[in-house]
Amino acid sequence: SRSIDLAVVPGDGIGKEVVAQGLKVLAAVLPQDVKLETREYDLGAQRWHRTGETLPDAELESLKGHDAILLGAIGDPSVPSGVLERGLLLKLRFAFDHYVNLRPSKLFPNTATPLAGRPDIDFVVVREGTEGPYTGNGGSLRTGTEHEVATEVSLNTAYGVERVVRDAYARAAARPRKKLTLVHKNNVLVYAGHMWKNIFDRVGQEYPEVTTDYLHVDAATIFFVTQPERFDVIVTDNLFGDILTDLAAAVTGGIGLAASGNINPTGAFPSMFEPVHGSAPDIAGAGKADPTATVLSVALLLRHLGHEAEAVRIEDAVAADLAERTAETVRTTDEIGDALAVRVAS
Amino acid sequence: SRSIDLAVVPGDGIGKEVVAQGLKVLAAVLPQDVKLETREYDLGAQRWHRTGETLPDAELESLKGHDAILLGAIGDPSVPSGVLERGLLLKLRFAFDHYVNLRPSKLFPNTATPLAGRPDIDFVVVREGTEGPYTGNGGSLRTGTEHEVATEVSLNTAYGVERVVRDAYARAAARPRKKLTLVHKNNVLVYAGHMWKNIFDRVGQEYPEVTTDYLHVDAATIFFVTQPERFDVIVTDNLFGDILTDLAAAVTGGIGLAASGNINPTGAFPSMFEPVHGSAPDIAGAGKADPTATVLSVALLLRHLGHEAEAVRIEDAVAADLAERTAETVRTTDEIGDALAVRVAS
Ligand SMILES: CC(C)[C@H](C(=O)O)[C@@H](O)C(=O)O
Ligand SMILES: CC(C)[C@H](C(=O)O)[C@@H](O)C(=O)O
Numbered sequence: 001s002r003s004i005d006l007a008v009v010p011g012d013g014i015g016k017e018v019v020a021q022g023l024k025v026l027a028a029v030l031p032q033d034v035k036l037e038t039r040e041y042d043l044g045a046q047r048w049h050r051t052g053e054t055l056p057d058a059e060l061e062s063l064k065g066h067d068a069i070l071l072g073a074i075g076d077p078s079v080p081s082g083v084l085e086r087g088l089l090l091k092l093r094f095a096f097d098h099y100v101n102l103r104p105s106k107l108f109p110n111t112a113t114p115l116a117g118r119p120d121i122d123f124v125v126v127r128e129g130t131e132g133p134y135t136g137n138g139g140s141l142r143t144g145t146e147h148e149v150a151t152e153v154s155l156n157t158a159y160g161v162e163r164v165v166r167d168a169y170a171r172a173a174a175r176p177r178k179k180l181t182l183v184h185k186n187n188v189l190v191y192a193g194h195m196w197k198n199i200f201d202r203v204g205q206e207y208p209e210v211t212t213d214y215l216h217v218d219a220a221t222i223f224f225v226t227q228p229e230r231f232d233v234i235v236t237d238n239l240f241g242d243i244l245t246d247l248a249a250a251v252t253g254g255i256g257l258a259a260s261g262n263i264n265p266t267g268a269f270p271s272m273f274e275p276v277h278g279s280a281p282d283i284a285g286a287g288k289a290d291p292t293a294t295v296l297s298v299a300l301l302l303r304h305l306g307h308e309a310e311a312v313r314i315e316d317a318v319a320a321d322l323a324e325r326t327a328e329t330v331r332t333t334d335e336i337g338d339a340l341a342v343r344v345a346s
Numbered sequence: 347s348r349s350i351d352l353a354v355v356p357g358d359g360i361g362k363e364v365v366a367q368g369l370k371v372l373a374a375v376l377p378q379d380v381k382l383e384t385r386e387y388d389l390g391a392q393r394w395h396r397t398g399e400t401l402p403d404a405e406l407e408s409l410k411g412h413d414a415i416l417l418g419a420i421g422d423p424s425v426p427s428g429v430l431e432r433g434l435l436l437k438l439r440f441a442f443d444h445y446v447n448l449r450p451s452k453l454f455p456n457t458a459t460p461l462a463g464r465p466d467i468d469f470v471v472v473r474e475g476t477e478g479p480y481t482g483n484g485g486s487l488r489t490g491t492e493h494e495v496a497t498e499v500s501l502n503t504a505y506g507v508e509r510v511v512r513d514a515y516a517r518a519a520a521r522p523r524k525k526l527t528l529v530h531k532n533n534v535l536v537y538a539g540h541m542w543k544n545i546f547d548r549v550g551q552e553y554p555e556v557t558t559d560y561l562h563v564d565a566a567t568i569f570f571v572t573q574p575e576r577f578d579v580i581v582t583d584n585l586f587g588d589i590l591t592d593l594a595a596a597v598t599g600g601i602g603l604a605a606s607g608n609i610n611p612t613g614a615f616p617s618m619f620e621p622v623h624g625s626a627p628d629i630a631g632a633g634k635a636d637p638t639a640t641v642l643s644v645a646l647l648l649r650h651l652g653h654e655a656e657a658v659r660i661e662d663a664v665a666a667d668l669a670e671r672t673a674e675t676v677r678t679t680d681e682i683g684d685a686l687a688v689r690v691a692s
Contacts, residue, residue: 081540082540133498146504150503151500153499162492192484222595224593247570
């Protein structure tokens with residue numbers, strides 16, 4: 001489409017800083033005839049302190065009208081753990097049915113990895129985004145006493161699992177290596193695990209060209225550090241995906257480079273793009289945050305909206321920028337954003 | 347005590363081979379006046395195929411009478427996933443109330459790690475062993491249909507959490523660095539997560555000398571590869587502990603070296619010691635399995651039974667053996683066992 005109506009949720013901590021750079025690069029990469037409109041939403045810790053609100057219905061409704069959402073980071077130590085995560089970030093993912101939480105992991109040349117031998121890493125995790133242990137289903141009885149019992153219920157539906165598994169197969173089929181790995185823990189979580197595995201096997205019959213593999217989540221973490229090149233596309237549950245993608249970010253140059261998309265593939269609701277890193281309150285406002293993860297999230301956003309050429313331009317710019325970084329390179333958040341904006345524009 | 351009455355469950359795959367070496371080293375390290383009695387239990391895949399049984403009541407009862415259990419590995423691809431895990435391994439952990447699942451992680455000199463820079467790794471994970479998502483609480487409705495709903499319930503009690511947290515504080519207080527890190531995901535799993543955190547904070551008041559830290563599980567995986575030296579003792583939930591300890595094994599020389607103890611600190615039931623690795627059916631019978639993890643599990647067993655000097659002798663022998671390995675060293679399971687037996691005896 002020749003216009004993009006974007007909702008912007010800078011959020012907390014370094015969220016504001018990195019989102020500013022993402023928007024800078026977005027403006028620089030778009031052709032003149034694509035009209036960019038943005039509306040900023042004041043949501044996050046400050047809003048909660050001021051009004052007690054995390055995501056009022058009116059704003060949820062208004063967000064629904066945009067083509068996509070760019071989000072910085074949510075969370076602040078001054079707010080009890082869970083309030084903003086559940087009341088804002090996860091509320092958006094659930095309300096807008098972001099069932100594909102897409103997290104590519106690529107080790108760019110010249111970037112630091114804690115792994116010896118610099119393995120060739122280029123995989124994408126398709127994390128389920130609307131079910132599993134993230135549904136908020138659970139409770140606490142006799143809270144705070146020595147007789148407390150607390151539960152967390154992982155909810156999984158065939159409907160929810162099948163749609164994300166299908167998405168993952170389609171992505172695997174479209175990649176050169178055509179390999180899909182299911183990660184779960186079906187030797188212990190037998191109910192959910194067997195359902196995942198059965199659906200994974202059944203849908204796989206429609207994709208004979210895709211090679212499949214299954215790993216327990218504990219074994220998967222081993223391969224992430226000893227043999228990450230074995231992965232192409234991974235499909236997994238919401239919580240396992242959360243854990244694995246942080247580890248994936250760590251081995252591919254760090255959380256400063258990890259992009260993500262919370263995608264509703266049907267288009268019924270706007271998809272949301274955000275760096276995997278958090279609000280990093282310790283460095284907020286210091287101009288030290290690397291905006292690259294946000295800029296790469298903007299590339300995912302453009303790809304989702306059909307601007308493939310612009311997405312590739314951003315990814316190439318990031319690769320070129322990373323290739324020129326040295327251990328001595330110290331740039332501010334703003335300077336990195338400027339450098340990337342210059343590259344994508346030229 | 348001057349006698350050890352040991353139950354031995356070799357189990358499946360490489361379990362038999364590594365357990366044989368563990369027993370060899372155990373026999374070699376014990377002073378003449380300590381009487382060692384062992385009784386082998388035929389449990390695992392073969393038994394299940396033959397009789398359909400995983401762990402009959404009579405054998406559970408009989409196992410109860412031993413001082414400790416040495417277990418090799420459980421699981422085989424010929425058995426549906428979950429049958430042996432739930433029906434045998436986890437049944438033992440639950441029946442014998444093994445609430446402390448102890449998993450030390452140490453990067454010995456001269457062993458391979460996938461991490462560049464060979465960080466100084468020496469921590470121990472105290473994994474809760476009798477609660478969380480491992481209780482088997484859950485179910486499946488309309489199984490196999492497009493309307494299937496599958497649940498997994500994580501059950502957590504103040505009683506269960508407090509006792510393992512206390513154990514972890516005591517272990518941290520006894521170590522030179524005196525640092526304890528709680529790992530959970532209390533920004534999403536708010537019911538269980540807040541209970542864990544509240545109990546962790548409350549019990550911590552009794553241990554002012556212990557420095558404490560809290561990490562979300564996703565962030566913890568990052569630090570496992572970027573800054574593992576920051577950890578001393580970690581206490582965590584059953585599932586997070588499962589995931590983190592495989593990752594810990596991977597960064598400290600691999601799963602061939604990772605030992606574990608399933609401990610009932612009250613002594614009401616026998617504790618069980620096992621390598622963290624699985625049955626590795628692909629190399630079973632080939633004499634290729636490294637028995638070191640089992641031998642180190644025997645050290646934990648001896649320590650648990652009060653034979654501290656012998657435990658240290660084994661650990662020193664392993665360190666010395668590892669220090670002499672080179673990339674060219676290729677030894678069979680049996681040869682490694684022999685070498686360790688010679689070292690502990692001398
Ligand atoms: C902040 C938190 C709720 C979130 C999650 O657990 O999904 C984050 O870790 C992520 O991966 O996006
Ligand atoms: C085999 C399996 C049931 C077991 C677990 O999940 O606890 C194993 O992975 C372990 O870590 O001991």
